[in-house]
Amino acid sequence: MIKFFDRINDFLAVVISIILVLMTLTIGYAIFARAVRLPGPVWIVQFNEYAMLWATFLGAAWLLSKKRHVSIELVVSRLGRGTQKVIHLVHSLLGMGLCATLCWYGAATTIENFQRKVINVQAVDVPMAYVLVVIPFGFFLLLLQFIRNFFDEVRAIMDPKAPDPLGQGTTGEEHEGGGH
Numbered sequence: 001m002i003k004f005f006d007r008i009n010d011f012l013a014v015v016i017s018i019i020l021v022l023m024t025l026t027i028g029y030a031i032f033a034r035a036v037r038l039p040g041p042v043w044i045v046q047f048n049e050y051a052m053l054w055a056t057f058l059g060a061a062w063l064l065s066k067k068r069h070v071s072i073e074l075v076v077s078r079l080g081r082g083t084q085k086v087i088h089l090v091h092s093l094l095g096m097g098l099c100a101t102l103c104w105y106g107a108a109t110t111i112e113n114f115q116r117k118v119i120n121v122q123a124v125d126v127p128m129a130y131v132l133v134v135i136p137f138g139f140f141l142l143l144l145q146f147i148r149n150f151f152d153e154v155r156a157i158m159d160p161k162a163p164d165p166l167g168q169g170t171t172g173e174e175h176e177g178g179g180h
Helices: 002-035 044-065 081-115 130-131 135-158
Strands: none
Touching: 002 044, 002 135, 044 135, 081 130, 081 135, 130 135
16 A cells, blocks of 8 residues: 555656656747746746646655655754654654645535635636635645655654654664764
8 A cells, every 4th residue: 555655656756757858948938038028928827827736736745755845843853862753753754634624624625625616717717616615635645655654754763674754764872862
């Protein structure tokens, strides 16, 4: 199951790469068109607004799985390994709670927009549910990754020989007070 989840995340990373390339090309074209006084397509801004939303939510779990998400290590890195592991456990628990809550509300909002047939009227009329569906999906993937991180941390605490989810070694030297 974990390998399947990794494949989903890796596939979504490729999708995001394609989205980012398309964003770059469309914005570049709009700038070029404006520079040579050609009319630019009216849908470019709208497309890029949606693309940023989709890229953010499709890529968040992948970033978390690679430990490339935004984090503040200034204080945590100065603590002992045992304290760091507890803080990462708490971080995962808070992440699970927040992602579960936002997934629930995102799904409720998406379903409501679908039922009410809400349309985003801009250059191109788009049903809002199609735009919003990525939010609960992204938070669900994040929830799964936080759960995975939590159990990786628990396993590392229970078994000092288990792979270190923080990637800082697996020997007993890194525990309380012996950190880097």
